[in-house]
Amino acid sequence: xxxxxxxxxAPGIEARWSSSTKSGIGKALNSASDVTxxxxxxxxxxxxxxxxxxxxxxxxxxxVTDGHGFFSEEKRDTEHFTKTIEEGxxxxxxVNSDPSGKFKITKEIIADPFRNTILQHIRFEPIHPxxxxxxxxxxxxxxxxxxxxxxxxxxEYKGDEMLFAKNGDIAVAMAxxxxxxxxxxxxVGISDGWTDLHQHRKLKWQYERASHGNIxxxxxxxxxxxxxxxxxxxxxxxxxxANHARSxxxxxxxxxxxxxxxxxxxxxxxxxxxxxxxxKTSAATLRxxxxxxxxxGIIASLSIPWGNTKGDSDKSGxxxxxxxxxxxxxxxxxxxxxxxxxxxxxxxxxSTQNADGSWPQNMWLQGEPNWTGIQxxxxxxxxxxxxxGYLRNTIGKDRMKRYWPLAKKALTFLLINxxxxxxxxxxxxxxxxxFTMATEIAALLAGAELAEINGEETLAAYCRExxxxxxxxxxxxxxxxxxxxxxxxxxxxxxxxxxxxxDIPAAELGDRxxxxxxxxxxxxxxxxxELISVDALALVRFGLRAPDxxxxxxxxxxxxxxxxxxxxxxxxxxxxNNDGYGEHENGDPYDGTGKGRAWxxxxxxxxxxxxxxxxxESARKLLNAMDAFANNGLLPEQIxxxxxxxxxxxxxxxxxxxxxxxxxxxxxxxxLCISIDHKxxxxxxxxxxxxxLCKKTISDYQVWRFDNGTRISPKGKTLRVETLADCxxxxxxxxxxxxxxxxxxxxxxxxxxxxxxxxxxxxxxxxFTFYWKEAKKWECKNFSVRIxxx
Numbered sequence: 001x002x003x004x005x006x007x008x009x010a011p012g013i014e015a016r017w018s019s020s021t022k023s024g025i026g027k028a029l030n031s032a033s034d035v036t037x038x039x040x041x042x043x044x045x046x047x048x049x050x051x052x053x054x055x056x057x058x059x060x061x062x063x064v065t066d067g068h069g070f071f072s073e074e075k076r077d078t079e080h081f082t083k084t085i086e087e088g089x090x091x092x093x094x095v096n097s098d099p100s101g102k103f104k105i106t107k108e109i110i111a112d113p114f115r116n117t118i119l120q121h122i123r124f125e126p127i128h129p130x131x132x133x134x135x136x137x138x139x140x141x142x143x144x145x146x147x148x149x150x151x152x153x154x155x156e157y158k159g160d161e162m163l164f165a166k167n168g169d170i171a172v173a174m175a176x177x178x179x180x181x182x183x184x185x186x187x188v189g190i191s192d193g194w195t196d197l198h199q200h201r202k203l204k205w206q207y208e209r210a211s212h213g214n215i216x217x218x219x220x221x222x223x224x225x226x227x228x229x230x231x232x233x234x235x236x237x238x239x240x241x242a243n244h245a246r247s248x249x250x251x252x253x254x255x256x257x258x259x260x261x262x263x264x265x266x267x268x269x270x271x272x273x274x275x276x277x278x279x280k281t282s283a284a285t286l287r288x289x290x291x292x293x294x295x296x297g298i299i300a301s302l303s304i305p306w307g308n309t310k311g312d313s314d315k316s317g318x319x320x321x322x323x324x325x326x327x328x329x330x331x332x333x334x335x336x337x338x339x340x341x342x343x344x345x346x347x348x349x350x351s352t353q354n355a356d357g358s359w360p361q362n363m364w365l366q367g368e369p370n371w372t373g374i375q376x377x378x379x380x381x382x383x384x385x386x387x388x389g390y391l392r393n394t395i396g397k398d399r400m401k402r403y404w405p406l407a408k409k410a411l412t413f414l415l416i417n418x419x420x421x422x423x424x425x426x427x428x429x430x431x432x433x434x435f436t437m438a439t440e441i442a443a444l445l446a447g448a449e450l451a452e453i454n455g456e457e458t459l460a461a462y463c464r465e466x467x468x469x470x471x472x473x474x475x476x477x478x479x480x481x482x483x484x485x486x487x488x489x490x491x492x493x494x495x496x497x498x499x500x501x502x503d504i505p506a507a508e509l510g511d512r513x514x515x516x517x518x519x520x521x522x523x524x525x526x527x528x529x530e531l532i533s534v535d536a537l538a539l540v541r542f543g544l545r546a547p548d549x550x551x552x553x554x555x556x557x558x559x560x561x562x563x564x565x566x567x568x569x570x571x572x573x574x575x576x577n578n579d580g581y582g583e584h585e586n587g588d589p590y591d592g593t594g595k596g597r598a599w600x601x602x603x604x605x606x607x608x609x610x611x612x613x614x615x616x617e618s619a620r621k622l623l624n625a626m627d628a629f630a631n632n633g634l635l636p637e638q639i640x641x642x643x644x645x646x647x648x649x650x651x652x653x654x655x656x657x658x659x660x661x662x663x664x665x666x667x668x669x670x671x672l673c674i675s676i677d678h679k680x681x682x683x684x685x686x687x688x689x690x691x692x693l694c695k696k697t698i699s700d701y702q703v704w705r706f707d708n709g710t711r712i713s714p715k716g717k718t719l720r721v722e723t724l725a726d727c728x729x730x731x732x733x734x735x736x737x738x739x740x741x742x743x744x745x746x747x748x749x750x751x752x753x754x755x756x757x758x759x760x761x762x763x764x765x766x767x768f769t770f771y772w773k774e775a776k777k778w779e780c781k782n783f784s785v786r787i788x789x790x
């Protein structure tokens with residue numbers, strides 16, 4: 001045996017995270033426990049503490065040797081079977097079997113409801129009792145979202161031997177109800193326990209400490225008794241972690257298990273009784289992604305996509321908050337009829353809003369931006385959610401008084417900056433997007449109701465007028481006709497994914513191209529008017545276009561021809577053609593480039609279209625497909641769409657290495673279950689349906705702006721000129737033979753409007769220029785808008 005002391009080989013090999021293909025996630029509902037865990041490949045995977053956005057371990061599994069020639073690592077070398085102990089309860093029963101029949105490992109895994117401890121009750125069973133097996137626990141700390149700056153050591157607490165690690169203000173302790181026969185800590189790939197056991201089949205190196213690197217803690221477990229309990233505990237100091245570990249073991253696994261299950265059963269009993277296969281699991285998944293210490297904050301996923309290829313430069317993974325995903329999750333809770341959850345989510349949204357009324361692209365739980373892009377749907381959706389909360393009595397009048405100034409800021413941001421978006425909902429392209437415009441228009445109508453509730457009638461009227469004008473321009477901005485793709489599929493036209501130009505209507509895009517992201521060189525080069533996306537279905541989902549509108553039916557035909565993929569588990573859809581976000585053709589992980597794969601949540605979106613169209617049985621079939629795409633009830637971000645590649649864990653119709661579970665997908669699943677049960681789209685806004693599908697409202701205005709002004713105004717409409725500064729508009733309708741002056745009207749939200757109509761019936765254009773009052777100067781340029789018959 002080696003002498004004890006500091007392990008050699010600092011800082012170890014470059015740290016990596018673990019697989020995102022989770023087979024389970026767990027968390028106690030009790031507020032006394034701040035730890036969350038995930039499972040993959042039959043072992044404990046990432047654990048999060050003290051917040052859901054702070055990962056603290058890479059994984060923790062077992063290694064079996066015979067001290068001579070045999071070596072078996074639980075996660076790689078055994079066959080795994082994982083299930084929940086009870087439906088919808090995130091307590092797990094796992095059986096890992098040696099494929100040659102030498103041993104079996106049976107586990108039950110929970111979180112201690114009263115402590116920051118993950119508990120594993122483990123039974124190790126050699127098939128032949130006389131086999132000289134040795135069993136080792138291997139823990140890879142990645143505290144504080146870092147794998148490369150951890151320090152570990154051997155120690156004890158109150159006479160109990162443990163293994164410790166610390167990074168910053170977070171510590172972990174690993175304790176066992178059975179005796180540790182030997183322990184060691186070392187640097188991964190050089191002096192750690194895995195390397196030692198792989199080389200020697202026994203723990204030959206027994207180092208006491210490994211400082212500031214990528215480390216692993218290893219302990220040999222006394223298996224003279226087949227059953228034992230492992231405790232992985234966290235704290236602000238190693239003593240705090242040690243106390244949690246010792247207390248959890250002394251309190252007993254069964255006692256913790258009973259309370260853990262009871263609390264989940266109590267919560268599940270409050271939910272609607274829906275017979276869908278994964279309804280309870282999806283509900284629990286949403287609940288577990290909400291932060292305990294930041295109520296209402298729901299992260300996108302307890303995973304890091306393609307995590308086994310990601311290191312410390314990819315700290316966030318998907319365990320941060322996207323406002324869009326958060327509102328989608330709120331929709332899931334709305335469907336579950338859990339009003340308290342909705343109230344917390346809306347309050348969290350209000351507390352994390354930026355000073356200018358926007359929300360970050362995504363953020364850490366405390367509201368600090370992680371990525372800084374602006375996506376207008378993420379400004380629009382919280383406004384919609386606020387109105388839903390008010391109408392469903394989850395937001396009272398007093399609370400509304402506190403929220404309204406913030407909601408008004410969001411509305412103002414939307415009115416000033418929309419409908420153009422810097423990033424679409426896929427966070428990649430800028431322009432006019434059918435999905436984003438649908439959310440913006442619906443939000444303006446919701447905002448109008450909020451304004452009326454708060455006594456701001458002028459703002460309410462302007463919101464509705466703007467919604468109408470934006471709604472009228474959807475086809476102008478995004479519907480193309482006569483393209484090669486339209487001819488190929490026998491339709492006159494379709495909605496495109498995005499139009500990046502503020503001054504070029506869709507009909508005039510011609511042969512212009514766009515370079516899509518996630519591609520090398522010009523492989524992402526795509527004709528804009530042939531860029532098709534599932535996003536157009538949002539026009540139906542948000543109540544702007546009828547499901548039998550011929551333009552929708554045309555687009556649907558192209559979507560199914562270009563984006564639909566049939567798998568053994570059912571139909572699924574790609575986001576858009578020439579997508580680059582997903583595994584490469586050979587199955588290698590996405591590395592900044594790749595090929596987009598099919599998204600199960602889009603099967604849910606398509607099913608909602610079928611419900612809107614009255615095709616309930618078609619929606620049921622798609623719900624069954626979502627069930628089949630799930631891994632032990634967990635829905636992935638993407639599924640594999642090609643022939644099986646078993647050596648890379650890729651099977652057609654099953655999960656890829658992308659995020660799993662994805663809260664957005666589970667929210668969509670829950671809403672789909674409720675929509676099928678109600679036989680109507682659960683979350684379709686009433687305001688848009690009433691205004692555009694029933695009353696078929698069209699706008700009286702055509703809007704001109706410096707940033708995305710129109711070049712054509714239909715005859716009979718008022719031209720509304722909008723500016724960000726006070727001005728006098730000098731204009732003519734007869735080529736400056738006659739001139740008029742109109743003063744701008746201040747809306748008190750940073751916008752000024754001037755409404756003008758031709759005075760001459762035969763006018764063919766309106767020409768105008770500006771005198772800026774505060775700057776006391778002329779624009780020194782004339783602008784023109786043609787007047788044409790509709």
